[in-house]
Amino acid sequence: MGGGGFSARPGDPALDRFVLRLTGAPRPRICLLPTAGGDSESQIRRFHEAFGDELCEPTDLSLFRLGHNPVPLREHLLSQDVIYVGGGSMVNLLAIWRVQGVDRILWEAWRSGVLLAGLSAGSMCWFEWGVTTSSGRPTPARGLGFLPGSNSVHHDGERARRPVYLDAVRSGKVPPGWAVDDGAALVFRGNRLAEVVTARRGAGAYLVTSRGEQRHAARFLSDPHHRRRESAAAVAELRRLRLAGLGGRD
Amino acid sequence: MSRPRQILAMGGGGFSMEAGNALLDDYVLSLTSSERPRVCFLPTASGDADHYIVRFYRAFSAGRCEPSHVSLFRRDGGAADLANHLLAQDVVYVGGGSVISLLGAWNAHGIDVMLRAAWEAGVVMTGLSAGSLCWFSHGITAFHGEPKAVRGLGLLPWSNAVHYDEEGRRSAFRDGVATGELPPGYASCNSAALHFVGSDLARVVSSREKARAYRVSPGGPDTPIAEEELSCDFLGALPEPALVA
Numbered sequence: 001m002g003g004g005g006f007s008a009r010p011g012d013p014a015l016d017r018f019v020l021r022l023t024g025a026p027r028p029r030i031c032l033l034p035t036a037g038g039d040s041e042s043q044i045r046r047f048h049e050a051f052g053d054e055l056c057e058p059t060d061l062s063l064f065r066l067g068h069n070p071v072p073l074r075e076h077l078l079s080q081d082v083i084y085v086g087g088g089s090m091v092n093l094l095a096i097w098r099v100q101g102v103d104r105i106l107w108e109a110w111r112s113g114v115l116l117a118g119l120s121a122g123s124m125c126w127f128e129w130g131v132t133t134s135s136g137r138p139t140p141a142r143g144l145g146f147l148p149g150s151n152s153v154h155h156d157g158e159r160a161r162r163p164v165y166l167d168a169v170r171s172g173k174v175p176p177g178w179a180v181d182d183g184a185a186l187v188f189r190g191n192r193l194a195e196v197v198t199a200r201r202g203a204g205a206y207l208v209t210s211r212g213e214q215r216h217a218a219r220f221l222s223d224p225h226h227r228r229r230e231s232a233a234a235v236a237e238l239r240r241l242r243l244a245g246l247g248g249r250d
Numbered sequence: 251m252s253r254p255r256q257i258l259a260m261g262g263g264g265f266s267m268e269a270g271n272a273l274l275d276d277y278v279l280s281l282t283s284s285e286r287p288r289v290c291f292l293p294t295a296s297g298d299a300d301h302y303i304v305r306f307y308r309a310f311s312a313g314r315c316e317p318s319h320v321s322l323f324r325r326d327g328g329a330a331d332l333a334n335h336l337l338a339q340d341v342v343y344v345g346g347g348s349v350i351s352l353l354g355a356w357n358a359h360g361i362d363v364m365l366r367a368a369w370e371a372g373v374v375m376t377g378l379s380a381g382s383l384c385w386f387s388h389g390i391t392a393f394h395g396e397p398k399a400v401r402g403l404g405l406l407p408w409s410n411a412v413h414y415d416e417e418g419r420r421s422a423f424r425d426g427v428a429t430g431e432l433p434p435g436y437a438s439c440n441s442a443a444l445h446f447v448g449s450d451l452a453r454v455v456s457s458r459e460k461a462r463a464y465r466v467s468p469g470g471p472d473t474p475i476a477e478e479e480l481s482c483d484f485l486g487a488l489p490e491p492a493l494v495a
Binding site: 035036037038039040041062063064066067070088089091092094095096098099100134135136 | 295299351394
């Protein structure tokens with residue numbers, strides 16, 4: 001995602017609901033990795049506010065809180081349907097994942113079919129290259145390289161990124177790739193782009209090569225009210241089950 | 251006159267752990283020759299937790315020093331600004347948390363190199379827990395569960411253990427030194443702090459009377475480990491003594 005989802009203001013549930021639907025699971029287990037934001041309390045709180053009302057099992061995994069809240073990293077991550085990576089500093093995100101071996105666990109999770117999702121730093125991290133503002137000015141930075149090519153985010157929202165990304169691709173510093181607006185998302189199956197979806201009219205994704213940028217066809221995600229009402233009724237039922245101690249996990 | 255290289259490595263204590271007891275933090279400020287020392291807080295090991303930064307500014311209020319902090323999760327300046335800012339300090343104060351994440355993030359931003367330069371220029375380096383372990387060649391961390399050995403920045407050629415009064419750390423540290431996995435080193439309990447001038451231990455100070463610190467080295471054929479309790483100056487009782495190197 002180029003931006004959007006629960007961490008956008010105001011909240012943008014369409015992309016997050018799309019993530020849940022992609023899993024095909026009736027009650028997907030979704031784990032937030034808020035590492036890029038330094039495990040910020042506000043990011044974690046907004047995640048739970050957004051996903052607490054959806055049909056799913058949300059958890060968060062704070063690497064900075066393992067001291068007083070130990071979690072078996074590999075076991076927890078591999079048991080998810082979705083791993084959702086929050087935004088923040090891409091440089092810190094990758095540095096901290098590497099020293100803790102989380103990069104290898106994520107590779108294993110992806111290979112075993114866990115959906116990897118995220119916005120901003122949590123989007124660029126999957127590609128060979130991204131454009132980070134981790135030290136202020138936009139700068140090309142290496143990602144994990146699960147997906148080939150490069151990615152830049154907030155393409156319409158943060159003006160300073162666009163020229164840096166286009167220049168980096170034109171000069172060959174980074175490979176061709178995808179620029180994504182706030183509210184738009186790339187869906188990859190394996191390492192091939194399956195489609196572009198958007199939750200906001202006008203938002204899109206662009207293929208960026210040395211010859212410039214070209215808008216890609218996108219599907220607008222409608223989020224009609226009847227679905228919302230249906231979902232609210234299901235959530236109420238889920239809450240009753242949880243209260244009765246029947247809906248819990250582990 | 252050039253300033254000596256100094257590190258105050260706390261096993262635990264200061265504003266992070268001892269609300270209402272400012273003895274160790276006061277001692278840090280006394281190590282500088284400045285009337286209104288510039289103190290920069292690095293909360294990296296906590297993920298730059300907001301509440302921690304707020305507590306730092308409460309403890310190091312503008313009345314007694316010139317406080318600042320550097321957040322690596324919300325950076326808005328270039329590397330040159332950061333290096334200059336660290337060099338311009340009297341004290342760099344490193345907060346607790348995950349030493350592994352701390353060192354990984356510092357390395358990614360080049361902070362490790364900047365801190366060494368600042369230390370060599372006489373900026374006092376201090377911190378507790380992860381903010382103590384980081385200065386040494388090796389340390390024992392228990393943040394991620396079972397105690398394990400980690401490499402630090404190596405400003406000091408020793409190994410280090412913190413919260414030495416906590417279960418598990420002591421045996422892991424002693425075993426590591428006995429087998430040679432860890433170089434000889436120093437362990438400190440909560441409220442005790444090791445004051446190094448250059449790479450030599452100059453003094454052990456504490457904010458509680460019963461706090462302890464130890465020098466740990468390989469023993470002889472009969473005892474695999476030598477653990478020597480160090481004499482420790484309780485800062486609450488003593489007038490400013492002239493023991494410091």
